[in-house]
Amino acid sequence: MPPVPHTAVADLLGALAYAELTAFDRLAEDARMAPTLTGRASLARMAAAEIAHHVQLSARLTELGVDPAAAMAPFVSALDTFHESTRPSTWLEGLVKAYVGDGLATDFYREIAGFLPEPDRSLVLDVLADTGHADFAVREVRAAIAADRKVAGRLALWGRRLVGEAMTRSQAVIAEHDRLADLIVSGTGDLSGIGRLIERITDAHTERMKALGLNP
Structure with a gap:
């Protein structure tokens, strides 16, 4: 694989930095819909972890001589x-969005991280580490389904909508940013490599839906 251009690294870190900033905003907002103080506190802690990740990425961009705000701006x-078109209306929809929607994005960024040189590869993998939301979301959603089976159908439809929107937005971002597109193409090697990447991400999504007790 050829050396990764400095500008491509900055693009990826900028996209991820803004994703982490919006994750903080959304988790803090969703925490207010929690039916219990325990749930509210759990999401608040996760929001704190996301803003810490944003700070890490911003610091690295500054080290690279890139203004973090300028790096994030093209992805706003x-x-x-995406987030406006998939705004959750209930606590459970918020949990599914964070687990399924953010999980899809995490898989995408994790795949691309493998194409980066150090220390940026390790930085991206570090900020993508689970903040505890996965197990929490699975417990809450499964408990809700056990209490009311009708919940499963509604949340399954919501999950499928999230994935459709996420894939559409991801394709648009790649199409609009040549350096990211080049990074993915050079990292995967060819179209068949891209196909395998998409297949891995899709398989991981299916497993997440099953973990929640939902039909993919």
């Missing part, structure tokens, strides 16, 4: 559009 519209 796409990510904001």
